[in-house]
Amino acid sequence: MSGKNLISAEDMMRFKGRHVLITGAAAGIGRAMSIRFATAGANLTLVDRNPALLEKAATQAATHGVEVRTHTLDVAQHQQIEDFWQKLEDKDLPDTLINNAGIYPSSNFTEMNPSFFERTIKVNMESAMWMCQQFIKRRLAVGGIIINVASIEAILPFKSEMVPYAMSKAGVLALTRGLAHDYGSKGFRINAILPGAIRTPGTMSMVKKALSGVKLSMWRTGYDFQRRLALRRWGRPDEVATVTLFLASGLASYIQGALIPVDGGFLSS
Ligand SMILES: NC(=O)c1ccc[n+]([C@@H]2O[C@H](COP(=O)([O-])OP(=O)(O)OC[C@H]3O[C@@H](n4cnc5c(N)ncnc54)[C@H](O)[C@@H]3O)[C@@H](O)[C@H]2O)c1
Numbered sequence: 001m002s003g004k005n006l007i008s009a010e011d012m013m014r015f016k017g018r019h020v021l022i023t024g025a026a027a028g029i030g031r032a033m034s035i036r037f038a039t040a041g042a043n044l045t046l047v048d049r050n051p052a053l054l055e056k057a058a059t060q061a062a063t064h065g066v067e068v069r070t071h072t073l074d075v076a077q078h079q080q081i082e083d084f085w086q087k088l089e090d091k092d093l094p095d096t097l098i099n100n101a102g103i104y105p106s107s108n109f110t111e112m113n114p115s116f117f118e119r120t121i122k123v124n125m126e127s128a129m130w131m132c133q134q135f136i137k138r139r140l141a142v143g144g145i146i147i148n149v150a151s152i153e154a155i156l157p158f159k160s161e162m163v164p165y166a167m168s169k170a171g172v173l174a175l176t177r178g179l180a181h182d183y184g185s186k187g188f189r190i191n192a193i194l195p196g197a198i199r200t201p202g203t204m205s206m207v208k209k210a211l212s213g214v215k216l217s218m219w220r221t222g223y224d225f226q227r228r229l230a231l232r233r234w235g236r237p238d239e240v241a242t243v244t245l246f247l248a249s250g251l252a253s254y255i256q257g258a259l260i261p262v263d264g265g266f267l268s269s
Contacts (some may be wrong), residue, residue: 012251013245013249014041015248016042017041018096018248019042019043019045019092019093019095019096020033020043020045020097020098021046021047021097021098021135022047023075023100023101023127024047024048024075024101024149025044025046025048025057026046026050026054026057027048027053027201028237029100029198029237030048030098030101031053032236032238032240033098033240034057035057035238035241036238036242036245037061037245038062038064038066042066042096043066043068044061044066046061046068046069046071047070047072047075047101048072049072049101051070054070054072058070075101075123075127076119076122076123081127081130081134082130085138093138093139094135095139095144095145096144096146097135097145097147098148098244098248099127099128099131099146099147099172101123102123102124102151102202103119104165104206106162107161107164116164117164120165121164121168123168124169124171125175128148128175129175132175132179136179136183142187143183143186143189144187145188145189145247145248146176146189146190147193147244147247148172148191148192149193150169150172150173150176151166152196152263153196154166154173155170155173155194156267158221158224158225158228169194176191176257177192177257184256190257191247191256191258191259192259193240193244193247193260193261194259194262195240195261195262195263196261196262196264196266196267197225197234198234198235198236198262199236225266228265229263229266229269230266230269234264235263235264240262247260
């Protein structure tokens with residue numbers, strides 16, 4: 001491309017006319033993504049199981065002059081996902097899907113029961129898979145962009161009693177790479193991010209639980225965790241949101257099937 005025809009980097013980051021669907025949009029990283037995409041001009045469809053917080057996030061995003069629709073649904077329920085996509089008219093189809101909703105359950109492995117395991121897998125992994133299936137089905141002729149939110153825990157376990165969580169997020173990585181391989185030729189760009197040490201309501205409640213416990217091992221985990229952060233600080237939700245903005249933009253047009261840590265250097269330390 002000659003210099004004359006080159007689209008400016010600024011224009012490549014403009015999302016006017018784009019439509020982004022974000023799950024788990026009511027709090028933490030999902031909420032930050034909603035605001036960040038709204039500042040870039042994207043219309044939004046925000047999904048969460050918490051209607052009150054979802055409305056608050058939507059109201060804040062809408063202050064940036066974009067259209068915001070909200071849908072209360074439990075992404076762990078396959079039927080609810082099907083109903084949601086069935087009701088969605090073609091004119092309201094998003095061009096970008098961000099599977100972010102997730103939970104942080106922990107359980108002693110030897111005492112874990114099947115319903116605990118099933119819930120973890122359903123919320124953290126199956127939800128992303130069924131959302132991807134519906135999105136790809138509906139956009140098969142035109143392609144689209146998918147960003148799945150995994151975790152550093154999928155690659156490097158550091159906190160005890162998180163085996164099902166780590167398994168669910170490892171599944172998200174496999175889902176991402178498999179779909180990126182199969183649907184790249186059909187115009188889909190599909191990538192995953194691996195956040196770590198981001199200060200959100202979810203991680204803060206985990207930290208609170210750990211600090212209120214008397215187990216010395218939990219304090220030790222916290223100390224080790226902190227020491228691995230090369231940037232020596234926790235991240236802000238917006239520091240994850242900006243990476244998804246980049247991945248969803250034309251600036252990332254040749255990134256496919258990538259697993260991108262956003263973790264202050266945790267995995268590399
Ligand atoms: N914060 C981190 O450091 C970190 C690290 C690794 C991975 N992650 C991943 O990032 C994502 C967001 O994490 P966060 O820290 O912002 O969490 P959070 O708990 O602060 O927010 C999660 C949001 O997802 C929603 N949600 C949960 N289960 C849902 C369901 N079944 N249906 C619909 N909505 C649901 C919640 O209501 C909430 O609004 C998760 O997938 C998490 O595993 C975060």
